Amino acid sequence: MSTKNLTLIGIVAFILLLGGCGCNGYNSLVKLDEGVGNAWANVQSDYQRRADLIPNLVNTVKGEANFEKSTLTDVIAARASATQIKIDPKDLTPEKLQQFQQAQGQISQALGRLMMVSEKYPELRANDAFRGLQAQLEGTENRIKVSRNDFNTAVKDYNISARTFPNNIFAGMFGFKAKEPFKAEAGSEKAPEVKF
Amino acid sequence: MKKQLFILLFSFLCICNAFAQKIIPKPNPARLVVDNASLLSPAEAETLERRLVALDDSTSNQIAVVIVKTLNDRPIEDVAVNTFRDWGIGNKKTNNGVLLLIAVDDRKVRIEVGYGLEGAIPDITSSDIISKDIKPAFKQKDYYGGIVKATEDISKAASGEYHVQRASKSRGGGAGNIFKFVFIVFIVIIILASRGGRNGGGGGSGLMMLPFLMGGGGSSNWDSGSSGGGDFGGFGGGSSGGGGASGDW
Numbered sequence: 001m002s003t004k005n006l007t008l009i010g011i012v013a014f015i016l017l018l019g020g021c022g023c024n025g026y027n028s029l030v031k032l033d034e035g036v037g038n039a040w041a042n043v044q045s046d047y048q049r050r051a052d053l054i055p056n057l058v059n060t061v062k063g064e065a066n067f068e069k070s071t072l073t074d075v076i077a078a079r080a081s082a083t084q085i086k087i088d089p090k091d092l093t094p095e096k097l098q099q100f101q102q103a104q105g106q107i108s109q110a111l112g113r114l115m116m117v118s119e120k121y122p123e124l125r126a127n128d129a130f131r132g133l134q135a136q137l138e139g140t141e142n143r144i145k146v147s148r149n150d151f152n153t154a155v156k157d158y159n160i161s162a163r164t165f166p167n168n169i170f171a172g173m174f175g176f177k178a179k180e181p182f183k184a185e186a187g188s189e190k191a192p193e194v195k196f
Numbered sequence: 197m198k199k200q201l202f203i204l205l206f207s208f209l210c211i212c213n214a215f216a217q218k219i220i221p222k223p224n225p226a227r228l229v230v231d232n233a234s235l236l237s238p239a240e241a242e243t244l245e246r247r248l249v250a251l252d253d254s255t256s257n258q259i260a261v262v263i264v265k266t267l268n269d270r271p272i273e274d275v276a277v278n279t280f281r282d283w284g285i286g287n288k289k290t291n292n293g294v295l296l297l298i299a300v301d302d303r304k305v306r307i308e309v310g311y312g313l314e315g316a317i318p319d320i321t322s323s324d325i326i327s328k329d330i331k332p333a334f335k336q337k338d339y340y341g342g343i344v345k346a347t348e349d350i351s352k353a354a355s356g357e358y359h360v361q362r363a364s365k366s367r368g369g370g371a372g373n374i375f376k377f378v379f380i381v382f383i384v385i386i387i388l389a390s391r392g393g394r395n396g397g398g399g400g401s402g403l404m405m406l407p408f409l410m411g412g413g414g415s416s417n418w419d420s421g422s423s424g425g426g427d428f429g430g431f432g433g434g435s436s437g438g439g440g441a442s443g444d445w
Contacts, residue, residue, distance in 0.1 A: 042437070131320075131323075132320045135319045135320045135322075135323035135441055136318070136319050136320060138319065138323075138441065138442075139318075139319030139322075139438070139439055139440065139441060140319075142273050142438040142439075142440075143437055143438040143439060144438075145273070145438060146277055146437050146438035147437060147438070150437075
């Protein structure tokens with residue numbers, strides 16, 4: 001009788017412990033998942049901020065006579081294709097993230113070229129509107145960098161929690177999958193070529 | 197054994213060094229002007245500190261001026277945002293802090309604007325302040341003049357956004373303390389009543405507690421009074437997301 005009771009208490013205690021662990025683990029995973037979603041929203045809004053600057057920038061540069069047309073059309077085309085890609089934080093698959101990163105990378109490249117070419121136009125550099133847009137663009141690029149870093153940190157925290165014991169059991173049960181962080185920009189991992 | 201110890205010490209130093217590069221250590225006690233490069237004279241730093249503290253008291257906007265010798269080859273943007281977040285410049289709720297970071301040997305400067313002030317101080321304003329206030333003065337080696345002008349312009353721009361008094365300054369005294377006092381007296385009376393019936397000693401211990409309880413309440417009141425007197429009350433836990441502008445001279 002007493003051993004039977006003891007086993008029963010033991011089982012109940014075990015279930016309670018497991019349940020408590022599960023609740024705790026589940027709640028912390030939900031919190032971290034929300035953190036990732038939030039960080040992703042910031043990343044997207046920062047990229048959107050950059051895309052919103054582009055029409056103004058292009059118009060200002062267009063005002064400058066005989067500015068290279070191809071540079072401008074590159075920027076416009078890259079913006080058009082990149083703004084079509086919006087990812088819901090719920091389905092941040094590695095493929096979609098890579099697609100997003102590639103499209104935004106094209107804008108970065110096209111904008112970089114535009115800024116480089118604009119160095120050749122002293123009137124443009126003296127133009128107040130252009131200088132203002134340039135400052136905003138620099139600030140936005142920096143914000144993008146910061147929000148990408150924050151996103152990667154949030155993903156790291158989430159992945160560590162979802163992959164370590166005992167949360168990995170509950171993560172599997174409730175469908176919390178590991179998430180993908182941003183990778184270094186294509187090309188930046190290659191060391192610069194040195195020719196003799 | 198000796199070699200192992202040496203390696204351990206070396207790796208520890210490396211970690212310390214890496215850490216020092218990433219963020220600038222938080223001053224203790226908290227100060228708004230931190231001059232690790234001795235660019236300003238102590239009197240200048242003190243005057244600037246007092247001005248910025250007064251600004252913090254009246255508008256709750258926190259402008260921190262941090263001067264270092266070198267960034268150790270790290271981008272000034274990274275150092276600025278990491279330092280900003282580690283120190284928590286500005287209020288936690290309103291994120292109304294600004295960090296003016298100056299690296300003397302690298303000849304680089306950055307104005308990092310907290311989330312809450314990005315509307316009042318857009319990047320173009322920060323960029324203007326650097327090119328109009330800081331660059332010309334710094335080129336003439338008038339560091340103090342440049343910093344004072346920059347902080348004045350930053351505060352002018354920022355005051356468009358927040359005019360709230362610091363919460364910690366407006367409280368103290370008042371109804372809350374009276375309630376606290378009444379509550380304590382009430383408890384003491386209950387203790388006295390419940391113990392007094394049995395023996396006198398219990399009543400004595402209840403009375404003994406009275407100064408302790410009162411002392412706790414009194415000292416917290418005294419603290420908030422002293423922080424209103426001119427010392428900086430501390431950073432509020434604000435954050436930033438890379439807004440602002442950088443430049444060099």
